[in-house]
Amino acid sequence: MNQLRAFLWIACYLAGIKTIAAQDFTKDYLPLHSTGLLPPVFVKSFSQKALEDVGKLNDKNHYLLNKKKEFALESNFHIDHLIRSGAILFNDSISAYVNKVLDEILKNDPEFRANIQLYIIKSPTVNAFSFDNGIILVNTGLLSQLDDESQLAFILCHELIHYKRKHSINAYLDLVNVSSSNYKKSRNDVDALNYSKDNETEADTAGLELFKTTNYDFDAIHSAFDVLQYSYLPFDEQEFDRTFLEDGNLVFPKDYFLEKTAPIKSDDNYDDSKSTHPNIRKRKMAVNSRIDASYVNKGRKKFIVSKSLFDHAKDIARFETCRLYLLDLDYPNAIYSAYILLKKYPDNIYLKKIISKSLYEVASSKSVLHGSTSVSNVFGSDSKYELKSDEDIEGYSQQVYHLLGKLSSDEATVLALNYSWKLNAQLHYADKSEKQICDSLFVMLVQGNEKKLSDYSRKTRAEILLEDSLKKNPVTKVEGPALVEDTVKHEVSKYDKIKAIQKKEEVIEIKTNTEENFTRYAFVDLMKDKGFENRFQHYLDQKQPASGSFYHGYYGNSRKAMKYKKRHGQALGIDKVVIVEPFFYHMDLNENQKIDFEATVTGLQNFQTVISENAAKAKIAYVSLDPQHMTEQDVSSYNDFVNTNDWINERLMHGYNLRALVEATDNKEAILAKYGTSYFMWTGVVSVTNKGLKRPSTFIYVLIYDIANEKPVYSETRKIRMRDKASNLNSHYYDIFNQMHQEPKEVKTITRDTQSKDSD
Amino acid sequence: MNMTKNNSIRFIVFLLFLIFSGSVGAQKAPGYQGRRFIAMYEFNFHPAVVGLGDLISNQPISGSHPFFLMSHCFSLEYVINRRALLGASVSFFKFADSSPGSQDAGAQNPTIYDYNGNATVYSLYIKRFRQRDNAIAPLGRYVKPEISVFMYSGIEYISAGTVSTYNPNGYSIITPYPKSFQGFSDGPRVAFSYSIGKTFIAFNRIIIDRGIRVSTTNLLSQAFHSDIPSIYGSNPDPAITDIIRNQLFNVFIGIGLLP
Secondary structure: OHHHHHHHHHHHHHHHHHHHHHOOOOOOOOOOOOOOOOOHHHHOOHHHHHHHHHHHOOOOOHHHHHHHHHHHHHHHHHHHHHHHOOOEEOOOHHHHHHHHHHHHHOOOOHHHHHOOEEEEEOOOOOOEEEOOOOEEEEEHHHHHHOOOHHHHHHHHHHHHHHHHOOHHHHHHHHHOOOOOOOOOOOOOHHHHHHHHHHHHHHHHHHHHHHHHOOOEOOHHHHHHHHHHHOOOOOOOOOOOOHHHOOOOOOOOOHHHOOOOOOOOOOOOOOOOOOOOOOOHHHHHHHHHOOOOOOOOOOOOEOOOOOHHHHHHHHHHHHHHHHHHHHHOOOHHHHHHHHHHHHHHOOOOHHHHHHHHHHHHHHHHHHOOOOOOOOOOOOOOOOOOOOOOOOOOOOOOHHHHHHHHHHOOHHHHHHHHHHHHHHHHHHOOOOOHHHHHHHHHHHHHHHHHOOOOHHHOOOOOHHHHHHHHHHHHOOOOOOOOHHHHHHHHHOOOOHHHHHHHHHHHHHHHHHHOOOOOOHHHHOOHHHHOOHHHHHHHHHHHHOOOOOOOOOOOOOOOOOHHHHHHHHHHOOOOOOOEEEEEEEEEEEEEOOOOOOEOHHHHHHHHHHHHHHHHHHHHHOOOEEEEEOHHHOOOOOHHHHHHHHHHHHHHHHHHHOOOOOOOOOHHHHHHHHHHHHHOOOEEEEEEEEEEEOOOOOOOEEEEEEEEEEOOOOEEEEEEEEEEOOOOOHHHHHHHHHHHHHHHHOOOHHHHOOOHHHHHHHHO | OOOOHHHHHHHHHHHHHHHHHHHHHOOOOOOEOOEOEEEEEEEEEEEOOOOHHHHHHHOOOOOOOOOEEEEEEEEEEEEEEOOEEEEEEEEEEEEEEEEEEHHHHOOOOOEEEEEEEEEEEEEEEEEEEOOOOOOOOOOEEEEEEEEEEEEEEOEEEEOOOOOEEEEOOEEEEOOOOOOOEEEEOOOOOEEEEEEEEEEEEEOOOEEEEEEEEEEOOOOOHHHHHHHHHHHHOOOOOHHHHHHHHHOOEEEEEEEEEOO
């Protein structure tokens, strides 16, 4: 069995390497996903892991032992939570490469290496961190900003020291000041922060010693700090070319585009009094003081594992960063990052799609049709998405923020439609999501902005100018931009040249003028495409009052309907549902430790029983997508779990904007087909006990989405003034499942056709 | 309707039969996990909230007083939707009371009477579970409007060994009071009650119910205010008034079975 497992691990590793070679960025990009077998830390439950860690603890001091147990519980709980967020990758192409770098660092210490598990976490922020049990996580955001492998090696050395010196648990114990004299005296926040800073300095200096044992370039020591200092900026600084989003006919007014951006003011000597880390200058100085003449750079390398693998991993990290910006609704950064990558891979469809979706979402957020729904958003924010102001942005990305901020609803919609339709045409009108974007933009233009075909010119501004000139002076031959070019190229008289140059300047002046309705000429090229005009006309013909939402309640909102709903609930007619990672938290507000970990573990087990029992009683078939119930072989299910979580997280971040499209939509058909239902349910219980409260309160969260139609079908937060006992949960979950199972009234209505068939 | 004790037992058996036969075929939503029927037993305390003080101050005697009335109630409940259930119950009031016979013996030399009352009350009610608390029937906080019909009374008015005579040196029990009757029939009488309560569940089968009830008080009034005094040719006994007042409030605790 162990041999088989070893074989599978090797196969997975090779699969990871193969994936690196398989990605061809010149055409497209496939988002990262995990492969191979699920690592043990993913399949073991929090309680199992905590028990294992607690079993290893040993201390004669009873108080200290208890504190260590507390730490083991808390630490494992947070790791478990992180794993179940779906953000951590394993056996993917980047992990394979970063693990190789780690192998290189620890090649002389295989025993230590065996204790380390390194994973990549999908996050655009620049960070890496280690846990007390040997898990080190490296963000894709960090990888996207590195210049070379030696910088990565230095950062890994820093994290290895955190683990080696047990900084996490020591910091925890320091918080309770475990001195023999007074155990209960807690340290104040400033002491705790100083302790954390000391740990960081130790990780830097001792990490330097570890780094010295490798053959990596010493220059990385300083340049790695530069990476951290400028980590708040996008992964590259390149001027944003205004013509990137313009064409000959769609030209932004002058004030829409910043010629001069805010300078980058990053100071390495910032106030770190409230930070867990010393400022960059102090860190550099601490490291510098340890660098002496023995640090000879000769023979040391920036790349040991592979430059090509590093570049490839960095590119993947950058693609992922673009994607993550999109998922986090950071559209200006998504557009700017994709723009930078498009310079390297100009034909990459994935990046163009990111820009198309970002432009669409910006237009959608500005539209009057920005959706509202009667379904409350139980997990996500209810606030309307608003673009961040460009005032505090430094560097060239400020140009994108400024441009998007300047656009009105109409202008943003036109710009998005202009870009998306061209991409749609490039994809031969076969891409479902691009088609959906274009259709929705037409709706916004027609219903939200009340635009007609006649609002857009079929001729270029220059052509209209030429026609006007001809009318005024029919004898004179007037030339448009193309003609001007021709005139310049061909042999013509001096005076003709002068006239042509004057005309050209006039056209340039027209192109960059500040006329308000610059969108009038935006569709000149697109109007030549019959499909575009037909589609526009189609939505004009279908014009209806704006509904403001894709969602329609099953019973409507009449008083009678609401009364019926109150008594009988909803009737959703669902037979099968996928329940994604049901959660349970027991909060004990009497203690400093807000989550009662032991009660949470027990409660989660009971909760899972409650779900299975009541789903069966209400005749709901369900599939659980929960890493805790997966085996090593269930990596496909794990990826489905990650994808559905990404989908719902993005969906919920859009708040009430049901017009928003979800990035993770691309692979939904495969997931829906696999599970045989389009209904996905996110649910959980949070139980709160507090002496100050008269009664304990239990909160039940339920959200059911029809993913195929991107429609929320059930969304509710129930506050019940009862304990989280199984019987109470049974009552509510049976009620919920029962509402799901009941057939909608409309379905029961016998139609005339049915009656005639029956009589036959 | 004139129902004897035997009939009452038959009625209860019939209810239980309904519960078990109905529940087999009707295990459908709503209800607790689809169980819609509940067979319930309730025990009622009727604390004496008024009247006792008067009794003691006017008549400085010891002995039993109408301090507690107790009643037993059997009910069958049926969950009609996720917020409400419908119930039918039969209650058996039992009470005992000693009180001074002020009219017969006067303040200086009172006679103590004992009453043993039995009454059967049939009720229909709806329990509405509070939406504000997100209570799903049959669990959680509820309000219960109830209409009750006092169908039959089996009131015993006896005096066995309880006649005493008061003198300045104390009490002296002398002889049983000669008059003793039972079986007053009061005919149908309607009362209204309103309860608030809360239910819990244990072992997925057992329902625990507790609450407080307030009622209109005319169920026993006819028998005690008119019938009995008319036999004795006396005015209504103050203790009887207390009994009646005791009906105004009661607290109850019940235990039910989800078949």
